[in-house]
Amino acid sequence: RGDDPTFGRFQPPRTPSRVPRGEQTALLGEFARRLLDSDPNARLVLAGDFNDTEFSPPLRTLQNLGLTDLPATLPKAQRYTYIYQGNAQVLDHVLLSPSLIAGSYDYDIVHVNAEFADQVSDHDPQLVRLTFP
Known part of the structure; x- marks a missing residue:
């Protein structure tokens, strides 16, 4: 069974998918923390469909590591x-390390x-251009 609709009969909506997303983000966070602890100047990009908003606890975990x-x-x-x-809403994220x-x-x-009925995807793409010295 998936998550309840935002405006469905159950309020607040049940969101069982948050558990595995939290576990996955915890693993990513641990990887990022170890990398940045060993090299504070590491060039780290975490990007993709996190299927979670920027206000969610899993995303806050990554932001609390200093990722933007x-x-x-x-x-x-x-x-x-x-x-x-x-x-x-933002479900797809690009997080960059401080360096x-x-x-x-x-x-x-x-x-x-x-915004459109005829879509290639239901998510909008993101474009990032990084310049390295």
């Missing part, structure tokens, strides 16, 4: 990669899918 979630750097009206039941944030980067979410 690039969607949060955009104006609020542009911060979405997916529309679910009428709610625009990459200190450098030069460009970032954008290309809104070519989420």
Whole structure:
């Protein structure tokens, strides 16, 4: 059984999928923590469909390691990669380590899918350009 709809009959909605996402993010977080502890200047990118919002505990775990979630750097009206039941939200994330944030980067979410009925994907792609010295 999957998660309940946001505006369904069960409030708050049941979200059993949060458990495995939390476990997966804990593993990613442990990897990132070890890497950054051994080399604070490590160039680390964690990117993909985390299937979780930027406000979720799993994403907060990664942000608390000092990683910057690039969607949060955009104006609020542009911060979405997916529309679910009428709610625009960020489910796809690109997190950069401090050494990459200190450098030069460009970032954008290309809104070519989420807003339209005819889609290649139900998620919008993200574009990141990093410049290394």
